[in-house]
Amino acid sequence: MHFDFAAFLVIAAAIAGIIWLADTIFYKKARERNNTDKLETDADYLKEPVATEYARSLFPVILLVLILRSFIYEPFRIPSGSMMPTLLIGDFILVNKFAYGLRIPVTEWKIPGSGNDPERGDVAVFRFPNDPSFDYIKRVIGLPGDQIAYINKTLAINGRKVDKIHKGNYSGEGYELMQPPITVYSEVIGEHRFNTLEQSHKPGLEGIILVPDGHYFVIGDNRDNSNDSRYWGFVPVDNLVGRADHIWMSWDNDDYSIRFGRIGSRID
DSSP: OOOOHHHHHHHHHHHHHHHHHHIIIIIHHHHHHHTTTSOTTOTTTTOOOHHHHHHHHHHHHHHHHHHHHHHTEEEEEOOSSTTTTTSOTTEEEEEETTTTOOBOTTTOOBOTTOSOOOOTTOEEEEEOTTOTTSEEEEEEEEOTTOEEEEETTEEEETTEEOOEEEEEEOOSTTGGGSOSOOEEEEEEETTEEEEEEEOTTSOOOOEEEEOOTTEEEEEOSBTTSOOSHHHHOOEEGGGEEEEEEEEEEEEETTTTEEOGGGTTOBOO
């Protein structure tokens, strides 16, 4: 069962706020009246109930986290190698929540007029169309109305081939997770220049497809090890969560070391 952290924050903030507000309106004045004959040095003078004390302390913190996570940046951890070499397993990223429009927590209702449309080449986080309780991260390749072709491991957008620059064999982190040889290519899509990985001996699904209105076509940078639009279809605009902007922490799961060189890196 997938844990809905946003719903938890909303419920926690509501409970803490109600307790604090109820105490302020109904019980605080009663305590003051009942303690008018006590000295201010009395340890019990105007003492708040434990529940009220916790609610008053936690409510601003929970509300701040809810606002930051829902409307500004939300942290995510990369669990798989589908976006290698751009993102590695153990990278912790910040996702820009207002890039594609602000959404009300839990309901995911988009505030009209907020945010922009995704651009080709963006690295986007979205709710998996086949199971929206899971978040996926891929690169946006096709916009609504685009014709996307993926043939002989080469992309073409609206009939124009995406050029690939050969950069040699890959031997970096995560190399052991795939069967060599693994080739690195450099591509440019939109305003984004990035590297991709390919395995010439590994077949993949290919073809030509038209992106419907209100949907996006996404692919992982690890082209032959990515479960993406080639296999399950398109991402509806309402499933978009935000744009991945930066790596704020990176942790190597094998030797439990911090990858200091990746901290603060911009995701392109």
